[in-house]
Amino acid sequence: MASVKFNNLKKSYGDTEVVKGVDLDIKHGEFVVLLGPSGCGKSTTLRMLAGLEDISDGEIYIDDLLVNDLHPIERNIAMVFQSYALYPHMTVEENIGFALENMKVDKAKRKEMVAEVAEVLELTPLLDRKPKDLSGGQRQRVAMGRAMVRTPEVFLFDEPLSNLDAKLRGAMRKEIKALHKRVQTTVIYVTHDQVEAMTLADRIVILNNGVIEQVGTPKEIFEKPRTKFVAKFIGSPEINIMPSTEHDFVSCLPHSIDTNTVESIGIRPQDFTLTENDVDATHRCSAKVDVIGHEVLGSVIHVNGLLGSKRITIETPYQEEDLDDHINVYFDSRNVHYFDENQSITLL
Template identity: 55%
Template structure:
């Protein structure tokens, strides 16, 4: 296991700055996910740690040892790629054993390590097969086994599940999580899939345009996003964003949403400012059809027009219009007598973002 530190890391390709400023510490034994859209710099940062990309500026340390000029093969890291990168002419056994053979391990030692990894990953019946005879999930497990037997200081995963179907991705997520629980090896995992990030990570580093947008546990980034970008990026249904204005009446602040005035929750008052243009954010699951669905008294009724319904199976998406803007509610019932309804907002679950900075007003 190892502690990894990134200090003022930057990466440019010609005139294009891909990673503009990256500072972060991965603690010993921690599972950290780099999450963000394509082009945000997450894979490039991982490749700089692995020694596969040169660093334009800054320093990378593993256990307080500077890595900038250390060859990739000497960094004691193991990387699992999206493309599996298996040797097609070798069997599963030979693919897993290859790195150990290069290190000069004895045949009994190699066999013991390969059998151990194969058992953990349920590959024992497949050891004599070639990669072309395996499914995508089996190939990915072989790639993981090859990384495991090296007993590296750090595991690096670069979008390893992107080529798999949805069901197989779910199974592989469970295997990776169990693997980390058993081995307790420091792990950095790159993905654009927020479900992978939320289910796997101890902490998530959300990147945007080469910068760190937010760092936190899955619960923290979901419940307390610090910017509009993070709020809308995290969540299986994107957070609703409504244009609103902060107004002041008789020494009290209200959120003006059309003709509806919503009392400003206490957590926003420290940064309140009269006539401030806002984005009001609320997740579809926090918009309800009945007041009793909210288990406290901080509720705001709001008139809405129902525009459309979308059946998701276990739930229904209601596409509504509120103050001339679209508001989506995710509900488990569609008991509507007309196209007009009263929706109930959970005031404990609303988010406010400054229109200009897009930063949260929450203290």
């Protein structure tokens, strides 16, 4: 295991700066997910750590070793890419052991190391198969095995599940999480999928336009977003954001809003309810059910409505009865988020 540190890390292509001074400390054995939209700099950051991209400025340390000028092989890391990139003419055993062969590991030792990794990844019955005879999930496990067999100090994953269907992605997430618990290696994982981030990470690093917006546990990121970007990027359905001038909602709040300080107000669909309950500080607003009505998603319903002039979504437990055109919605003021132009602020 190893720690990783980024110190004012930057990357430019000509006059275009794509990573703009990233500072981050990753602990031994931690599973950290770099999350953000396309073009935010997450894969570029990972590739600089791997030695596949030159660093424009700043420093990268693995443990206490400065690795800026080290060849990728000298960094003792392993990377799993979006593409499996398996050799089609080789068996599973040969694919996993290929790096060891290049490292001049003798055949008996190589076979032993491959067998150990195959056992962990449940690939032992497949060692004699070629990639064409494997499912997508099995191929991804072979790619992971090829990385694991070198016993690296740091694992890097660059959107490894994006080529899989939804059901298989769910299964592979569980396998990756279980693998991390077994081997306890430091993992840095890049994705644009918030579900992957929320289910896998010890900590999530949210990147936007080359800078870090927030670092925290999945729970912290969801419950206490520091910026409006983070609040909107995390959570499904997306958080309801209303301007502070939306009187129909602001009038329901327990305190007045200074529109010079508060630019917008957010509340997650899950924090609205259609039934009054005994939660402290519950407040009520009147909403109009939108022409779209509601969407049934098994155990929950997404109700689409208008609160004043602002369209909102409410997530509520499934109910069979039809909703009236006008409904009361209830919320706890402690679940309301306030934002200035960019940052989250707290109102007492």
